[in-house]
Amino acid sequence: xxxxxxxxxxxxxxxxxxxxxxxxxxxxxxxxxxxxxxxxxxxxxxxxxxxxxxxxxxxxxxxxxxxxxxxxxxxxxxxxxxxxxxxxxxxxxxxxxxxxxxxxxxxxxxxxxxxxxxxxxxxxxxxxxxxxxxxxxxxxxxxxxxxxxxxxxxxxxxxxxxxxxxxxxxxxxxxxxxxxxxxxxxxxxxxxxxxxxxxxxxxxxxxxxxxxxxxxxxxxxxxxxxxxxxxxxxxxxxxxxxxxxxxxxxxxxxxxxxxxxxxxxxxxxxxxxxxxxxxxxxxxxxxxxxxxxxxxxxxxxxxxxxxxxxxxxxxxxxxxxxxxxxxxxxxxxxxxxxxxxxxxxxxxxxxxxxxxxxxxxxxxxxxxxxxxxxxxxxxxxxxxxxxxxxxxxxxxxxxxxxxxxxxxxxxxxxxxxxxxxxxxxxxxxxxxxxxxxxxxxxxxxxxxxxxxxxxxxxxxxxxxxxxxxxxxxxxxxxxxxxxxxxxxxxxxxxxxxxxxxxxxxxxxxxxxxxxxxxxxxxxxxxxxxxxxxxxxxxxxxxxxxxxxxxxxxxxxxxxxxxxxxxxxxxxxxxxxxxxxxxxxxxxxxxxxxxxxxxxxxxxxxxxxxxxxxxxxxxxxxxxxxxxxxxxxxxxxxxxxxxxxxxxxxxxxxxxxxxxxxxxxxxxxxxxxxxxxxxxxxxxxxxxxxxxxxxxxxxxxxxxxxxxxxxxxxxxxxxxxxxxxxxxxxxxxxxxxxxxxxxxxxxxxxxxxxxxxxxxxxxxxxxxxxxxxxxxxxxxxxxxxxxxxxxxxxxxxxxxxxxxxxxxxxxxxxxxxxxxxxxxxx
Amino acid sequence: xxxxxxxxxxxxxxxxxxxxxxxxxxxxxxxxxxxxxxxxxxxxxxxxxxxxxxxxxxxxxxxxxxxxxxxxxxxxxxxxxxxxxxxxxxxxxxxxxxxxxxxx
Numbered sequence: 001x002x003x004x005x006x007x008x009x010x011x012x013x014x015x016x017x018x019x020x021x022x023x024x025x026x027x028x029x030x031x032x033x034x035x036x037x038x039x040x041x042x043x044x045x046x047x048x049x050x051x052x053x054x055x056x057x058x059x060x061x062x063x064x065x066x067x068x069x070x071x072x073x074x075x076x077x078x079x080x081x082x083x084x085x086x087x088x089x090x091x092x093x094x095x096x097x098x099x100x101x102x103x104x105x106x107x108x109x110x111x112x113x114x115x116x117x118x119x120x121x122x123x124x125x126x127x128x129x130x131x132x133x134x135x136x137x138x139x140x141x142x143x144x145x146x147x148x149x150x151x152x153x154x155x156x157x158x159x160x161x162x163x164x165x166x167x168x169x170x171x172x173x174x175x176x177x178x179x180x181x182x183x184x185x186x187x188x189x190x191x192x193x194x195x196x197x198x199x200x201x202x203x204x205x206x207x208x209x210x211x212x213x214x215x216x217x218x219x220x221x222x223x224x225x226x227x228x229x230x231x232x233x234x235x236x237x238x239x240x241x242x243x244x245x246x247x248x249x250x251x252x253x254x255x256x257x258x259x260x261x262x263x264x265x266x267x268x269x270x271x272x273x274x275x276x277x278x279x280x281x282x283x284x285x286x287x288x289x290x291x292x293x294x295x296x297x298x299x300x301x302x303x304x305x306x307x308x309x310x311x312x313x314x315x316x317x318x319x320x321x322x323x324x325x326x327x328x329x330x331x332x333x334x335x336x337x338x339x340x341x342x343x344x345x346x347x348x349x350x351x352x353x354x355x356x357x358x359x360x361x362x363x364x365x366x367x368x369x370x371x372x373x374x375x376x377x378x379x380x381x382x383x384x385x386x387x388x389x390x391x392x393x394x395x396x397x398x399x400x401x402x403x404x405x406x407x408x409x410x411x412x413x414x415x416x417x418x419x420x421x422x423x424x425x426x427x428x429x430x431x432x433x434x435x436x437x438x439x440x441x442x443x444x445x446x447x448x449x450x451x452x453x454x455x456x457x458x459x460x461x462x463x464x465x466x467x468x469x470x471x472x473x474x475x476x477x478x479x480x481x482x483x484x485x486x487x488x489x490x491x492x493x494x495x496x497x498x499x500x501x502x503x504x505x506x507x508x509x510x511x512x513x514x515x516x517x518x519x520x521x522x523x524x525x526x527x528x529x530x531x532x533x534x535x536x537x538x539x540x541x542x543x544x545x546x547x548x549x550x551x552x553x554x555x556x557x558x559x560x561x562x563x564x565x566x567x568x569x570x571x572x573x574x575x576x577x578x579x580x581x582x583x584x585x586x587x588x589x590x591x592x593x594x595x596x597x598x599x600x601x602x603x604x605x606x607x608x609x610x611x612x613x614x615x616x617x618x619x620x621x622x623x624x625x626x627x628x629x630x631x632x633x634x635x636x637x638x639x640x641x642x643x644x645x646x647x648x649x650x651x652x653x654x655x656x657x658x659x660x661x662x663x664x665x666x667x668x669x670x671x672x673x674x675x676x677x678x679x680x681x682x683x684x685x686x687x688x689x690x691x692x693x694x695x696x697x698x699x700x701x702x703x704x705x706x707x708x709x710x711x712x713x714x715x716x717x718x719x720x721x722x723x724x725x726x727x728x729x730x731x732x733x734x735x736x737x738x739x740x741x742x743x744x745x746x747x748x749x750x751x752x753x754x755x756x757x758x759x760x761x762x763x764x765x766x767x768x769x770x771x772x773x774x775x776x777x778x779x780x781x782x783x784x785x786x787x788x789x790x791x792x793x794x795x796x797x798x799x800x801x802x803x804x805x806x807x808x809x810x811x812x813x814x815x816x817x818x819x820x821x822x823x824x825x
Numbered sequence: 826x827x828x829x830x831x832x833x834x835x836x837x838x839x840x841x842x843x844x845x846x847x848x849x850x851x852x853x854x855x856x857x858x859x860x861x862x863x864x865x866x867x868x869x870x871x872x873x874x875x876x877x878x879x880x881x882x883x884x885x886x887x888x889x890x891x892x893x894x895x896x897x898x899x900x901x902x903x904x905x906x907x908x909x910x911x912x913x914x915x916x917x918x919x920x921x922x923x924x925x926x927x928x929x
Contacts, residue, residue, distance in 0.1 A: 456901065459889070492879075513855060525855060527879040527891070550837025550855065554875040554886045562886050566872040802835040809841045809850070809864065809872035 002031045005311075006092055006100055008082045008254070009108030010036025012045055013284025013300045015064055017106060020308030022072055029312060032074045033100060035092070037109075038137055039079035041065045046297055048141050049162075049330060052169030058138065085258035087277065104279050104311060107255060107266060111248035111285040111295065112136060116157075116182075120220035121244075131226035132242045135166045147241060148173035154241040155179075155229050157217050159186040161329055163245035167209050168331045170243065178237055179203070180215040180229070182246075190327055190338040194355065195362045195376045202334055202360035202379060212237070248295055250286040265293045270319040272307045283307055290322055299323035326388050328381070335381035339391045341366045341374030349373070352401050365404050370760060372397060372404070385417075385470065396760040399720050417467075417474040426467055429460020434471055441475035447483035448472050461714035489748050490533055492526025493519050497536075497747060504540060511546035512537065531556075532748035535634055535670045539743050542789040549802050558806060559793040560617055561632035563610065566810045568617060570609040571631035572624050573667065576641040576659035576679075577605025583626065590623045602631065604638035604676065615806050618797035627792040628668070634749070636669040636739070637676045640688065644681035644698070651681035653698020658728045659687075662696075662735055668790050669783075672746040675739060679731075690718050693752040694738060696731050699724070704731050708738055708764070709756025717753045720761035723769045737776060738768050740783040828919040831859070839874040839883065845923045849909055850874035852883060852894060860894040861909035861921050868903040 005021075007014045018032060036042075042064045050056035069076040077094065084093045091099050113134035115121065123129050131151070133144045148154060152174050156167040159181025167179045179186075185196025186203070200211050216232040220242060228238040256262040261275040265288030272287065274280040283303045285295055294300065302323050309318035326339035343366065344351045350367040359379060365387065366374035372390045377383060383405055390397060390404075397404060420426075422435035432455045440451050448469045452458045458465040473480050489497040493515060500519070509515045512533045516525040534551040555561055560568035572587070587607055591599050597611035606629050612620060621628075630637055641659035645651035659679040669675070679696040680687035689695025691712035697705040703724050710719030722738065725731055741764070746755040756764060766772035768779075800806060826844050834840045834853040841864045842849050848864035850873045862883070866873055871887035878884070882891045882900060890903040897906035910922040 453901075525879040527877045527882055527884050530877055530879075548837065549835055550877065553877065557875075562875065564869065564887065566870075566875070802838070803833050804835075804840050807840060809839075809874035 003103040005030035006102035014108030015042035017304040024312040049165035109251040151240040153239040155239040158245035192342040198362040337384035427457035432457035438475040490529035492529035512551035555632035571629040572626035573629040621794040640678040642686040655679040655681035711753035736783040841874040861911035862906040
């Protein structure tokens with residue numbers, strides 16, 4: 001049996017809530033009746049300023065026209081106002097005399113324009129003085145446009161968001177606009193005084209709107225026609241149109257008259273239920289939640305979702321916890337974005353402030369306990385999207401606080417998704433355009449990972465993932481769905497890393513197949529998850545790990561890196577990049593004997609033999625008789641070093657010896673991503689230690705600096721200083737401890753350049769250096785166990801580990817081969 | 826065509842064989858069942874017998890394109906693979922049937 005759902009209010013909140021209910025299958029649960037004060041379908045009120053400014057026409061702002069209601073079986077009473085609710089009989093009474101029963105009631109009556117008490121603003125019996133308008137509804141806007149076109153000078157009362165947008169819009173229809181603001185600076189709810197003054201200068205100079213602050217309007221002048229307004233200090237501003245945009249007041253009269261609890265708004269609990277009521281709910285601007293009222297659209301979307309989840313039973317326990325408020329001014333040529341605090345509020349709050357008044361730029365950010373709690377951008381809002389994300393989600397902030405406001409070198413800064421042409425290539429590895437991503441979203445795929453799977457965008461080097469996410473969010477217009485799998489360690493086992501590790505320990509799962517059997521509902525194995533699980537189990541169990549070779553990626557099955565033509569590359573270990581004439585001779589002889597197509601120096605200071613067929617690998621290892629350099633795994637790779645103090649006349653520390661010692665100890669350690677290290681003998685940084693997963697820099701006085709989270713591949717990042725220590729031994733200990741912390745806590749394929757900022761360098765330092773969590777000894781012990789389990793995989797060559805381990809998988813037909821370079825010598 | 830013994834293929838892995846003029850990758854899944862598809866990835870010529878498998882798909886080691894082992898269809902938008910019938914004879918040897926002309 002369906003329930004009767006009555007909605008009072010057909011504005012953005014009421015209609016959105018109904019849409020959310022329908023999206024959850026609520027059309028079968030409820031017979032829906034809606035009452036709207038305005039005689040229309042449902043339109044986007046936010047866009048009224050665009051209609052006034054002439055950049056959008058009326059048709060463009062309608063969200064749902066009347067046919068939408070019919071199509072969804074909704075009875076709409078447009079232009080009918082409800083004047084009373086009988087909570088006991090469960091009926092609502094309309095001004096047209098009708099009574100409608102309900103089982104569930106939603107009040108979404110929104111707000112009305114607030115009109116301050118001003119002499120002469122009303123005409124007895126005729127409403128507002130002719131020539132005086134408020135700016136709230138489509139009818140208000142139409143009337144204002146019609147009137148303004150025939151007049152010349154307008155005054156807008158109110159210098160907030162709405163007042164500024166109204167003033168800018170009116171310029172489209174008449175020649176002179178003055179903006180009066182009762183407070184000391186514009187947008188005082190959102191902006192501090194310096195920001196407000198900067199904005200005022202821009203509005204006056206760039207837009208040509210005259211602004212008067214501290215202007216309390218006391219009287220509308222003119223008997224039949226408006227001739228001007230009078231201020232408290234006696235000044236008179238001549239005008240023939242007055243627009244009042246002095247704020248809004250929630251429409252709570254019906255609720256109050258019907259006995260609901262009303263303070264500033266109608267009081268609701270976390271499920272948007274009116275206080276002390278079982279069947280009455282409230283959403284939107286008229287709702288007062290935990291003491292707060294919201295006059296913006298984003299909180300209202302959040303509320304609508306919670307209410308729909310709750311009412312339809314999709315998630316009966318859904319709760320609304322309040323919203324973070326961020327605003328943007330929609331006035332062409334004047335960029336203003338603001339969120340959270342305008343100024344520091346606690347003595348410990350950090351404030352970053354930048355002003356360039358001549359260019360109309362004022363920016364600040366307020367940080368508390370390492371999180372963004374406020375930001376203001378006037379005149380340059382390019383960082384708005386990034387800051388809003390950090391503000392909303394409480395992300396860890398860059399160590400260089402200035403990066404919050406400026407791009408300090410590195411990869412180019414924020415790109416505005418909106419401004420990107422459709423054919424612009426987003427993923428340069430797989431050639432995916434913005435248009436292709438948007439089309440996939442429009443076809444109904446609304447998770448970031450889903451779009452990445454379908455288009456392959458972001459599946460190459462991964463640098464564009466952030467941009468892909470932004471485009472998906474933009475294209476889905478705030479309707480992005482969370483992919484539950486996004487938090488899983490591997491796609492085929494539904495658990496984030498900490499739970500996965502706990503379950504593996506609890507059930508003592510020591511092989512990849514046992515993980516699938518025990519932890520996946522239905523027990524299905526997943527090819528894409530095998531490599532990540534194999535690495536994790538090896539890290540956790542060391543010698544006890546039950547190695548199933550099919551769980552390994554081909555590189556790990558044959559200890560070499562597969563190349564585009566199916567051959568492999570062979571990179572012998574060369575600790576710290578130091579070699580000997582005897583080693584070089586041996587490598588040369590092997591390369592010559594087997595006609596190795598290319599011999600090349602690697603970026604990690606080693607020698608690469610490229611183009612080796614799989615079946616020749618064991619023989620080449622035997623002839624080289626050198627250990628594996630691990631140039632193929634998600635593992636510890638190399639330690640690059642400079643010549644250090646032995647030969648270099650600038651070196652202040654023996655970087656070569658330390659680099660060799662580190663590589664000796666941590667060689668071959670597997671992890672969630674590869675680990676590239678460097679040790680450099682002085683801050684000239686010839687070994688590029690600042691851009692390594694872990695880089696060590698000798699500084700004068702026998703000390704060493706340790707940097708972590710650096711990168712210089714697809715992503716470029718300077719590492720964060722973890723610690724400065726006095727001895728090489730301490731470097732080796734902290735290196736092991738950090739790498740173990742990374743191995744245990746990073747997501748699969750998450751490199752340190754993403755991991756360190758995600759955790760925050762302060763937190764990493766607290767754990768690894770200061771042992772704040774008391775786990776340092778455990779980390780050291782776990783790493784020591786892995787170190788002890790090291791075996792050189794290239795020793796596995798006398799007998800294949802599995803039948804046909806080194807048998808060719810190459811076809812007999814000729815494929816395009818990597819060309820042999822002639823005459824390189 | 827009769828190929829080598831099935832024990833040549835470790836569980837969960839694949840090996841490549843010549844079947845007439847075709848190169849065929851034969852996989853022995855972890856549940857013991859056999860699958861046979863073209864050995865060459867249609868995307869960029871990758872050796873599919875070196876790929877990782879589960880009971881449904883094989884993933885090419887070069888660019889991670891995935892293919893359904895039963896239908897040969899790519900789940901990542903690449904061209905399809907040929908699928909071959911494969912079984913084990915009384916002697917525990919693999920037998921792969923070449924494609925009949927109508928299937929080519």
